[in-house]
Amino acid sequence: MACPWEAPLLLAERKTRKSLAGCDYGGSETYYHEFLSRLSLATRKPEPFLRSWYFDSFMPRMCKVLKKHYQHRPGLPELFKTLARKGLKFAVYSDYPMVAERLHSLGLNPESCGLIFGPENFGAQKPAARPFLSIAEAMNVPPKETLVVGDREDSDGAGAAAAGMSFFKIETGGDWEEFLKSLNLAS
Structure with a gap:
């Protein structure tokens, strides 16, 4: 406290x-x-x-x-496992440092969370475009083929737009369920 x-x-x-x-x-x-x-x-x-x-x-x-x-969203570890199994690249990007430690605090294994980025990687804060572009480059994925998933239009969405990426906003549990269904990643 x-x-x-x-x-x-x-x-x-x-x-x-x-x-x-x-x-x-x-x-x-x-x-x-x-x-x-x-x-x-x-x-x-x-x-x-x-x-x-x-x-x-x-x-x-x-x-x-x-x-x-707090806890992670339901189904998130399974989503990460499915993405990895299918060879799809993904990353976690936060404006706060200690990203791996915070993921662990939410009950996630940071090693299963794809690439992990924070301000210590870029010296920038969302919605600056360079970090988004750098992450896409690190994943070897063109920006136009990159989907940013986030809960804030003014940071995640604006950063995605500045980098020429698509954005999916998750605001509620229903949004999260809709997102999982839209991925159609069944084995």
């Missing part, structure tokens, strides 16, 4: 992250420098303190919250 003195940090983190939407700094150190610099201005706390707080406290705590209160 967050300490009372952390409440302003948590709010500032969220606002700072939103202020970087779509920004592409070309590398993780440049990105994190900008993120921590803006967070420092908002909180009046030094960047080294904020780096330690973010990576050593905030993100590990996020993993604990995920493990305790």
Whole structure:
């Protein structure tokens, strides 16, 4: 649980992250420098303190919250197994770091989740197009043949559009069930 003195940090983190939407700094150190610099201005706390707080406290705590209160969507591990068995390439991309750790917290084996990407891979935040294009390139799939599945039109959808990719928005459990049916991946 967050300490009372952390409440302003948590709010500032969220606002700072939103202020970087779509920004592409070309590398993780440049990105994190900008993120921590803006967070420092908002909180009046030094960047080294904020780096330690973010990576050593905030993100590990996020993993604990995920493990305790959340779970992956029904059928997701089976979907990943089917995609892998059929030789279809897929990836998980998040704006938050520690993607493998967060997947594990949701009860998923990160090794079964395809390629895994976060801001440390690109130094950019959705909906910047370069990460989407880089992921398609890593999978050796042309952007026009890439389907992005996400829950946010303003980040996942906009990034897909900027990269010339298709997008499927999942907002509800019904959307997820519709998506699984639409794949028609039966053995």
